Amino acid sequence: MSMEIINNYSNYTAGSAKKSNVITSTVELKTSTPGKTxxxxxNTGYSNVxxxxxxxxxxxxxxxxxxxxxxxxxxxxxxSSAFLKKCMNDPEKAKYLEENLxxxxxxxxxxxxxxxxxxxSLSVEIDSNGNITMISSGTNDPDGRIARENAxxxxxxxxxxxxxxxxxxxxxxxxxxxxxKMSAKRKEESEALQSHEIKVKGSNIQDLTEKMxxxxxxxxxxxxxxxxxxxxxx
Numbered sequence: 001m002s003m004e005i006i007n008n009y010s011n012y013t014a015g016s017a018k019k020s021n022v023i024t025s026t027v028e029l030k031t032s033t034p035g036k037t038x039x040x041x042x043n044t045g046y047s048n049v050x051x052x053x054x055x056x057x058x059x060x061x062x063x064x065x066x067x068x069x070x071x072x073x074x075x076x077x078x079x080s081s082a083f084l085k086k087c088m089n090d091p092e093k094a095k096y097l098e099e100n101l102x103x104x105x106x107x108x109x110x111x112x113x114x115x116x117x118x119x120x121s122l123s124v125e126i127d128s129n130g131n132i133t134m135i136s137s138g139t140n141d142p143d144g145r146i147a148r149e150n151a152x153x154x155x156x157x158x159x160x161x162x163x164x165x166x167x168x169x170x171x172x173x174x175x176x177x178x179x180x181k182m183s184a185k186r187k188e189e190s191e192a193l194q195s196h197e198i199k200v201k202g203s204n205i206q207d208l209t210e211k212m213x214x215x216x217x218x219x220x221x222x223x224x225x226x227x228x229x230x231x232x233x234x
Contacts, residue, residue: 024043027042032107043055044089052088059101062075063101071154077104080126111136116138
């Protein structure tokens with residue numbers, strides 16, 4: 001069993017002036033839920049496709065990275081480099097692309113829960129003009145073997161997400177400890193390096209020198225300053 005759904009997006013025209021600097025814009029993106037939008041920041045103004053692709057892959061790790069697992073189903077998402085080039089300096093095209101990339105996981109979840117039989121693979125392709133082709137393959141899976149394999153992959157997928165989340169929390173906690181330790185060390189060093197001024201008065205330079213040395217050696221003992229007749233300042 002296979003199914004192909006094609007969504008044409010041909011209203012965009014090619015060609016836009018290149019921008020030298022990346023620009024971040026706040027936009028309202030459509031979601032997979034009809035009538036519901038979400039606020040998102042998108043970047044444009046890239047000077048080359050590679051930098052733009054890296055930016056998108058940071059947000060949508062499944063784009064142009066081969067086969068990944070979504071809902072336990074092997075899934076590939078590929079975007080034409082020609083269309084990426086059109087999007088990287090065009091906010092409207094970029095918005096369209098990110099709307100669709102962001103909606104893919106929810107669409108895959110919907111497809112797996114509503115399809116008759118068992119899905120064995122899914123692919124989403126966005127061509128040079130922004131046209132989207134979604135292809136699914138599946139089987140009636142009478143013995144349930146494929147369903148079990150999908151469930152196993154989904155469990156692994158969830159486990160990896162949880163491990164990443166736990167690692168992120170652990171890294172944050174470790175960073176907080178490191179910053180606290182650095183702060184304590186700086187405070188200790190600051191306290192240890194407090195400046196001071198000692199003034200001694202008298203008529204004999206040798207006596208004054210001895211008093212000065214004694215006072216420096218006992219900065220924490222203010223009684224010495226009093227009994228030695230010192231003008232003691234810290």
